[in-house]
Amino acid sequence: MSTLMKSKVRAKNRQKRRVRVDLASIRSVDHDCGGCATTEKSCCARYEVCVTAAELNRIILLLPEVVKLCPHLGTDEGYDNVFEEVGQGLFALDTTEDGLCTFTFVLDHKIRCSLHTVGTALGLPLNKVKPKACLLWPLSFSEGDEVLSVVDDALSFPCNSRRRNQPRQLCSAFLASMELVYGEGFGTALDRKAGKGSLRTTLIRCR
Numbered sequence: 001m002s003t004l005m006k007s008k009v010r011a012k013n014r015q016k017r018r019v020r021v022d023l024a025s026i027r028s029v030d031h032d033c034g035g036c037a038t039t040e041k042s043c044c045a046r047y048e049v050c051v052t053a054a055e056l057n058r059i060i061l062l063l064p065e066v067v068k069l070c071p072h073l074g075t076d077e078g079y080d081n082v083f084e085e086v087g088q089g090l091f092a093l094d095t096t097e098d099g100l101c102t103f104t105f106v107l108d109h110k111i112r113c114s115l116h117t118v119g120t121a122l123g124l125p126l127n128k129v130k131p132k133a134c135l136l137w138p139l140s141f142s143e144g145d146e147v148l149s150v151v152d153d154a155l156s157f158p159c160n161s162r163r164r165n166q167p168r169q170l171c172s173a174f175l176a177s178m179e180l181v182y183g184e185g186f187g188t189a190l191d192r193k194a195g196k197g198s199l200r201t202t203l204i205r206c207r
Contacts, residue, residue: 017205019182021190022142022149024199028166029150031138031173033159035110041158042111043137044101049093051131056083056091058128059103062118069105069114072096093131127180135177147200168195182206 036042051059059066060079067074073082082094082102094102103114119129126135133140138154141147154160163171175187183206193201 018202019186019205020147020200020202022147022200023170023190023194025149026139026174027168027170027194028163029138029154030161030163030171031159033173035107035112037110037158039098039100039111041156042100042104043157043159044104044111044113045095045099046153047133047137049101049131049133050086050090051083051093051133053089053091055131059115062115062129065118065122066103066114069117070103073102125180132181135181139174139177168197170194 036044039045063073063079067079073080080094080102083091084094086092096102096104100111101113104111105114105117106112107117113130113134115130115134116126119126136148138151138157138160139148140151142149150160155162170187170191175191178190179185179187182203186203186206189203190201193203
């Protein structure tokens with residue numbers, strides 16, 4: 001491969017690793033998840049969650065533990081197929097009759113994620129257990145310009161609240177989720193940018 005071609009490949013890969021972030025949007029909201037009290041106010045029922053083939057395979061490995069919390073996933077032959085292919089290498093998760101993600105269960109009158117619970121109990125990194133979309137929520141990429149920001153309806157959920165006095169630093173929950181998804185150091189770098197008053201920035205993901 002010529003030097004020029006190698007440079008083009010490196011530039012293309014570098015571009016894919018860039019993450020554009022709306023800091024003004026993200027630092028305006030606090031997030032604290034303690035489980036949902038009702039289906040109507042649960043993010044596990046509001047959105048269709050899609051996973052990649054890699055995420056699907058990681059979830060399948062956890063099913064022996066997950067089914068202990070979600071017995072509806074078990075069948076006489078093994079486990080129910082709860083993945084519907086919606087595109088090449090992309091699969092939508094099934095929902096229950098109540099409209100909740102099929103991996104939810106109720107504990108102490110709160111709707112919770114079995115993947116999160118099992119991963120934590122086994123000491124697994126959550127980015128090896130939960131779908132990327134769930135780890136980031138209520139952050140998502142806006143359609144059209146592909147900028148990471150807070151979803152439009154975030155404040156309709158009790159786990160999200162508008163921050164008073166608009167502090168520059170980001171809430172700890174967002175920093176933790178971005179570190180899991182984009183790699184160690186990403187959240188720290190982003191918080192540093194926010195602290196300097198940046199409203200938008202672009203960072204290179206660490207993984």
